[in-house]
Amino acid sequence: MRTAFTRWGRLLLASLVLLAACSSPDHNTTTPTQDPKTGEVYTKRRVVITDSLIRGRILDRHDSVLVDTRLVFLLKLPRRPPLDTLALGQLLGWDSTTVRRRIAEALPYPGARPQTRVQLLLTAKEAQRVRRDSAEWPSLLLSQRHQRTYTTHAGAAVLGYLGSEAQAFYRQAQRYRRGRFYRLRNGGVEAYYNGLLKGRHGYLHPLLDAKGQQHGTWAKDTTFQQGQDLHLTIDVKLQAYAEKLMGNRKGYLVALDPCTGEILAYVSGPVYDPATITAPDQAGVRAELLEHENMPLLNRPAMLANPPGSVFKLVNAAVALQLGAITPATAFPCDQSLVSCVHHHKPATNLTLGLKYSCNPYFYQVMQNLINAVPDSLVADTVAARHVNLAEWRRYVRSFGLDSVLGVDLPREAPGFLPTPEYYDKARRTRNWNYRSIYSLSIGQGEINLTGLQMANMAAIIANRGWYYAPHLVRAVGKGGPLPRFTEKHHTLIDSVHFAALVPGMVAVMQKGGTADASSLADVGITVAGKTGTVQNDEGDDHAAFVGFAPADKPKIAVAVYFENGGFGATAAAPCAVMVMEKHLRGYIAPKRKRWEKRIQSRARHGY
Ligand SMILES: [Zn+2]
Incomplete structure (x- = not known):
């Protein structure tokens, strides 16, 4: 017993020493030691094998390099004015506006004292110019270092940043109320896959004699390991295009390949x-982002859960079909005494028309059948039945990956929320609540919340007629595949035939008289299946939502779009979604929609 303990103790000690050795990679030790046999004195050496480019690169799905470690050039301006900005501009080849803008962007906060030390990031060419004239500019300090470098202006919420390069951002964030919040939530794939990206230094431990000859080693050598490249699922061109449609608006756009769960665009x-987050000369821009009332640093598709609105009628219909509460042929009157209907429409004599017109009373009654029904019993609509049926509804809805994280490869994904019967017992302060007091679930309002990833995944599930792979951003790590959990197929508790029953209604939404008929892609031969949503918001303008997929019979892309305070789903969200579909499926936008595209991009720039 005692011997065993001592042995374990030694093992532990040995590993501690090794750890200690590894934690100081840039020092070579020179401790003399004597060989007990020969009496010769050897020196212990530690040699670090590393490479400034050790960290893996990040590439898009077509192998465009998006993030790489590169040599950057930094110009430190003198602390004390006056600085001849005109002459500085001439030195760097910048006009006076550029000089002023670049210095303003580099100041840590608006109105910072002019003597605050400013650093500017230079291109290799600009650095060359400074070097050439360095004699005339003794107050300028030029330096270079290796840093993560972005080759794209798109994909900030996906790519994230390297924590060790974001120290200035962290310090800056502490000045702001939301600073801690941001710091915890925006590392992107750079943070999520850090362990695989970073690689490993190698260590050699030679014992050397006075002549520098090696006599064995004094500790175990470790090999150098290059960090692995990340191959994203993102198509950077589609990403950049989708970002142009989003612009300064609040919201998200997520596009998935439903067959694989690969995320094509994540905005x-x-x-x-x-x-911006790690650039040494962007402190001013960071300050703006930190202060902005629309919270651009919030990673919305993964972090923020919103009421889905009418797009959730799809899920409720699928569950109601599965549980026998309705059939595809069920008709309900547009009875506005139950709930108001925003659309004037012909009678919804079946599910397809209910979806086409997005009739609120129709789906009020769908859910009512579900919650109040008691299968195989004469006693209908009892307290106990409502509890059982709501719990059953929730069990089926949860199989869509709702009310739990999907497991996307980003830090801190939010689970969203589906209310339980117990939740209502507590919130209503009685077990006696009835359908009337929870009916907003039927139209995707009230307590129910979904993230953007869950919305897009919901569209993918319908596209697949009942199953999904968890949405993910990395399709290959090094020469391997994605993380194992992304090749695991998830099945909902609903039969595929019931998903197939939803598709005609979703196709009808995009056709004449449907809620999004203006966003049809029929002119280019693409049948889109979609559903709009306009989410009532007590605190301001309504939110606009849309989910859909295309082509309807053999889906290759599923999209969810959400604009907070964006107004109508049909006019605001649907056009963006179908243009991303068109871009992905055809590569370009038909001339017919060019004017439309221009108008959307202009609205996006203005942020409304
Ligand atoms: Zn109606």
């Missing part, structure tokens, strides 16, 4: 440049 709005 969190307002959008910003990924380099």
